[in-house]
Amino acid sequence: MNDKLPRWVDLALIPLINLILAFLVAGLVVVFIGEDPIQAVRLLLVGSLGSSYGIGFTLYYATTFVFTGLAVAIAFHAGLFNIGGEGQAALGGIGATLVCLAFDWPHWTLALPFAILGACLFGAAWAFIPGYLQAKRGSHIVITTIMFNFIGAALVVYLLVNVLKVPGSMAPETRNFAEGTHLPFMHEILGVFGVAISKTPLNLSAFLALVGAFLTWLLIWRSRLGYEMRALGFSEPAAVYAGIDPVRVTIIAMVLSGAMAGMMALNVVMGFQHRLVLDYVGGAGFVGIAVALMGRNHPVGVVIAAILFGILYQGGAELAFDMPNISREMIVVIQALVILFTGALENLVRFPMERLFVKSGTRTG
Amino acid sequence: MQNQAGRIDSALAIELVGISKSFGPVQANRDIHLPVRRGTIHGIVGENGAGKSTLMSILYGFYQADSGEIRINGQRTEIPDSLAAISAGIGMVHQHFMLVQPFTVLENIILGAEDGPLLRPSLAKARSELERLANEYELRVDPDAVVSELSVGAQQRVEILKALYRECDILILDEPTGVLTPAEADHLFRILEHLKSEGKTIILITHKLREIMAVTDEVSIMRRGEMVKTLVTSETSPSELAELMVGRRVLLRVEKTPAKPGPVALEAKDLTLIDDKGVERLRSVSLNVREGEILGIAGVAGNGQSELLEVLAGIAVANSGTVTFRGQDLDLSKITNANQRRKLGIAHVPEDRHRRGLVMPYQTWENTAFGYHGQPRFEAGYGLMSRGEMRNDAVGKIERFDIRPPDTNLKSANFSGGNQQKIVLAREIESDPDVLLVGQPTRGVDIGAIEFIHQQIVTLRDRGKAIILVSVELDEIQALSDRIIVMFDGRVSGERLSSETDERELGLLMAGIDPEKSEGA
Amino acid sequence: MDIDVFVQLMGSSLRLATPLLLACLAGLFSERAGIFDIGLDGKMLAAAFAAGAVAAVSGSAWLGLLAGIGASMALSVVHGLASITLRGNQLISGVAINFLASGMTALIGQNWFHQGGQTPQLTADSRFLGIQLPFAEGLSSVPIVGPIYSNFISGHNILVYIALLTVPLTWWILFRTRFGLRLRAVGENPGAVDTAGISVVVQRYQAVLICGLLCGISGAYLSTGMSAGFVREMTAGKGFIALAALIFAKWKPWPALGACFLFGFLEAFGIRYQGFTIAGVTVPVQFMQALPYILTVVILAGFVGKAIPPKAGGQPYVKER
Structure with a gap:
């Protein structure tokens, strides 16, 4: 039925209207708590895009969301709804941390490949088990990944409190990483070229995120594996007919998805905090769901949606500061509304559109 | 309000007058007229996609007709939903059984026809009623059996019992023998004859001419959403029906020379x-x-x-x-x-x-390589696929197999059934x-x-x-x-x-x- | 372990199991009707906030309960709209509802009470407090039976007993009434229900609303029974443990009671014996917290009896053409 609609309606108009609806409702919420929504949007935009400081933070957040958004998108193409990004990213943090703490790394260029390996490996491992159980035992991936978020959270707390914590300290966090593991900040990189920007957490990982998006695009739309994933996502009997092993492809898709989620550790742990703190993921794994839905699971869409959520997170923080009535949780509300309108309530717009276009279709022929 | 003769024709159990129905641009039924005489077995034949099932779904209240009217026992009747159809005395046995698999036979029978908010009295009543129906119509099923454990033939009998339990006078069967063994089909036809002798009216939808000739009294032929003709079965022949179904004399003789089998x-x-x-x-x-x-x-x-x-x-x-x-x-x-x-x-x-x-959302060039996508000729190195090679390959197949429209970028879901099949055939034969x-x-x-x-x-x-x-x-x-x-x-x-x-x-x-x-x- | 300690442990297991049980039965109604609900946690959270806030403002626990039920059912309507009327993705809708509750409770809470998202501390008369059952005092001195009766069976608040009564009631509704028959049927084969002349949409909305009702009681219990007021994120994933219990119980009411009590016991045990030692190995408290989830994964993997969900679960009903 979807195919009756013109491509531009399907790919651009419907998502746009859904998004507008989500923001309209968010605006109503702002009005409800007695603030001026126009003023709120202005503060939001100024806070996130009005200065190189704001932009730096915005893109720092966006980098994280690109990773978690791509993670959801990759699994989605294989017909798997991975809501375990939160747990996979948490484990990825452990992986990157272990690498960073293992040696006294002389330079970040040496540490980086191993940290990537560590983050990906641990994130992938945490996605592998639900993937394996789905493929081999038919366990519903949504439920198992939810369970693994909680199990992962418990595991990370245990490791931080009992193994990785600085002896004698009360705070559940690791010691600071050696200087030689710190990824260069963007203000340092641009400083080399004589461009001065504000000091922000934005770091080299932003480029890694773009590389990740490009590789995901290659994977899904250009590679044989991606072709097989999409076939499996459409119909398992079709995949089997075409000689595609559903077990293999399901597990690989989940492993790649988990690895991508784990990559967010590069941005936050290795690029900014330089140590592992409790709950460093902070819901970014879930934001990935909203980002992937809004970006229609296409890498370009994911990058755009991630930047939009970066604006929300940075601008929202500024907004909460300027308008005390609006707390930071406004971002979570907007995130929920985006998921609701672009995901669950998508047909609210699609059904009338179909009626509109199908009707005019009969009239012309 | 009145039919052409200006009076109510009470010999007709059902009369459909000018029924039309379209789904978007597809006209599934066009100006259908159908008279079904009471106490007869009336066949409806037509190819797949001729509009038989849509017509029956309208009669059963599953869809609403865009125009036209339904008369039951001469009375104009609105059938906005299945409930209205049931209370008008219509029962239907669907092609894919509408049974709840983990429920018992009794539970399935009373579903939607319970007598009150509590199950116990309904179940007791259904048990005794089932006993009566079993004796009357040779319809034996264990009332306490779980449906998923019954044979296909027995499940179909449960469907018929469901309709009879609701005291239907008119029973519609949609392709009932597709899943039955010949013995089970014979059993079914005996049941239908029995129901007819009790005064029930039966509509049998099928595309099997043999069944039409064997059990029906009258037969209506549908073609491409239209009603072609209604005939008395004894006065027609399978070849005439076949011809009416497809609209021209079919020669299902394929031009071929005798085989020369090798090893x-x-x-x-x-x-x-x-x-x-x-x-x-x-x-x-x-x-x-x-x-x-x-x-x-x-x-x-x-x-x-x-x-x-x-x-x-x-x-x-x-x-x-x-x-x-x-x-x-x-x-x-x-x-x-x-x-x-x-x-x-x-x-x-x-x-x-x-x-x-086929992978329906894939474009033609993706589907013409489906299953062969791992071949070296489609490889572009590093695990990537050569789109150019795949497109060229698709263009050739489209041309040689006359796939229409000749569009390498069209999603397969948007091709007609015949052209979809040509895509599959082209791919497999050209391998x-x-x-x-x-x-x-x-x-x-x-x-x-x-x-x-x-x-x-x-x-x-x-x-x-x-x-x-x-x-x-x-x-x-x-x-x-x-x-x-x-x-x-x-x-x-x-x-x-x-x-x-x-x-x-x-x-x-x-x-x-x-x-x-x-x-x- | 002496009997008093054991009975106390059982009593606190029951108190901890109560919100799980209500949410679990809520999920049971929804999922038996073919609507997956991973938004149980969000509905509980919204209800906990609404109950806590209204109880604080009005001074009545009962008004709080009503408000909690109302908030939870409002989210149920959203879920119904998305998954029944608009035939959207039920899982995505559930995710959205969880976030919506999480964000809105904090946002409105801060805006309303200016206490960092908390509601004001509830006084004793605006809470559901424990009820002494008859003879609890008198029997407490009787050995074995006494402590069990007075510390395990008696002394809980009314919502605990309501939760316990909901178990047989759910069983009876599901398996002995017309409503239950239709509800189960719509979760297995909505086509059969539709052709029998029953509205799939109405049937499913009813189930989803009952789910909202029970989640509402569960949430109200958290903020006005178990605690004295609402705290941000106070469900702490309880809705997901309830979901786990539902799978563990294979979508059946009595086993749901068992599963919830087991998970409640694990929590109570974990709280009382933080880092206890078995055979020289110290079991970390985090392991105890993760155990319900681990057990559920084991069940899902089919290593201990396969959990088969209702057949039509998760799929929107579309009349076939």
């Missing part, structure tokens, strides 16, 4: 397959196919043909037996052997192109296989494309290739095959040369009776 290309021995539920789907099936020969496999749907084809194609697991191809035993132990088969030169046109043969496995090649395919598809299969045979054809359409089997194997209940019930058998003999074999053997006994 055995593929041989299966003692194949046995037991499914997840422990049902034996294949029982020691043996067969072979020779080069330059079309081996047809006939049988009522669900007698093991699908499983056989899937085992040969490497996507179903056989519990025992061997398949030999070029002197080599094929692996039958995994469902992921499709690639191995393709590499050996065994191609497969699957029975279900929507769920297996230049030594053995081609074909399942239901013309299901849901328009007449024009049928001829083309048949011709392609014969041409492949004439190039010395071996073909195994599975079809539930006996006409198609007879027209194409050089040799015919009939399957019944998971085993081979007979084997005949196409030139030395006829419809009657094949029909008996499909019912599991071998006339040659039984003559001797």
